[in-house]
Amino acid sequence: LTTSQTRLQYDGMGVLPEYYAAVGTLLLLIYVILAVGNVFTIAFVSYEKSLQKPSYLIFCNLAAVDVAFGTTTMPKIIAKYLLKDETIAFHSCFIQMFFVHYLGTVTSFLLLLMAIDRFIAVCNPLRYSTLVTNHSTAIVCVVCWVIPVSWLSFILVQTAAVPYCDSNVITQCFCDQTSISKLACGDLRSLILFCFSMAMFVLLGPLSFIIFSYIAIIITVLKMSNVQARYKIFSTCSPQLLIICLYYLPRCAVYANDIKGQTSIDIRIMLIMWYSLFPPLVNPIIFCFRTKEIREMLMMKIRKKNVKGNQEASLGGKMR
Structure with a gap:
């Protein structure tokens, strides 16, 4: 890594300084809800x-x-607006860049896996229990986590190998390859082309199969004569389809506008913040309240707790 700079500065969202505290507090609240909701989901299912x-x-x-x-992105964004700490160490920025793209890629693969799961369940239900088991799903999930490491490590090494200019301002709320490459003095055209190709593969590859799978699901469901079976399948698939739309639609908008080059920096940053924060924030809500099995399980737990509390209160009253 060749540069005279030791720290980089986040440009971030176009927020006036007098609103920094309010924005920072809102982002902190979002992060807490995001973390608690998703950790609760993992713990509840486990x-x-x-x-x-x-x-x-x-x-x-x-x-x-x-x-x-x-956890990779939010602490530094919150620090910018609450603590007015707008900088990040140069090497830390590259580490953040790696995890931003790595976790985004894993998400895309998991959404593809989610669509495959529903596709087999609806279009080939007799073989579902044979093809889709906990063991096979766990293996494929591990593959989703492992595969992106290879090409993203290559991108990280190649991006770090070029010389960087004296400019240290990142026009983004966190470090990504696009914003970092703008600071490079060396020729990154071939690397940028490779990164764009991989981004299209990660975005459009899974998205194409997801669209195909849900078209097949809709066709299969419409052929069913049983109305209750139709409703059950739609109620099972709709939460996942909503999650997929929340993830892919803003990303497609960002890439489409990047190709055209007509979007302002502030709008681009807002779109990126939208698809980075909103889906993780609402996913547990969609999962818990739109999935019938989870909703009924939660309500049963709440009723049991209320009954137990009433019994203890009644017992305590009798003892007096």
């Missing part, structure tokens, strides 16, 4: 043996990615 199924295992992996991504 504790309830009846929920330890392939589809929930995939969602727990997604929740783990969401917590990791939030």
Whole structure:
């Protein structure tokens, strides 16, 4: 790594200094809700043996990615607005860049796996229990975590190998390859092309199969004569489809506008912040309240707790 700079400065969102405290407090609240919600999801599924199924295992992996991504990016963003600490060490920026792209790639693969799970369950239900087991799902989830390390390590090494200019301002809220490459003095055209190709592969590859799988699911469901079966399948698939849309639609908008080059920096940053924070924030809510099995399990737990509390209160009154 060749540069005279030891620290980089986040440009961040276009927020006036007098609003820094309010924005920082809001972001801190978002991070706390994001972390608590996703950790609760993982703990709840891990504790309830009846929920330890392939589809929930995939969602727990997604929740783990969401917590990791939030922990990778949010502390420095919060520090900028609450503590007015707008800098990050040069080497730390590269580490953050690696994990930002790594966790984003794992998320894309897990969403693909989620769609495959629903595709087999609806379109080939007789073979579902044979093809999709906890063991096979766990193996594929591990593969989703391992595969991106190879090419992202290559990108990290290549990005760090070029000389960097004296400019130290990153036009982003966290370090990513696009913002860091703008500070380079060396020729990064071939690396940028490789990064763009991999980004398209990670984005469009899974998205293409996801679209195909849900079209096949819709066609299969519409052929069913049983209305209750239709409703059950739609109610099972709709939370996952909503999560997928929240993740992919803003990303597609960012890449499409990057190609056109017509989006302002502030709008681009807001879109990136949207798809970085909003899906992890609402995923546990969608998962718990839109999934019938989870919703019923939670309500049963709450009712049991209320009954137990009433019995203890009644017993205490009789003892008096």
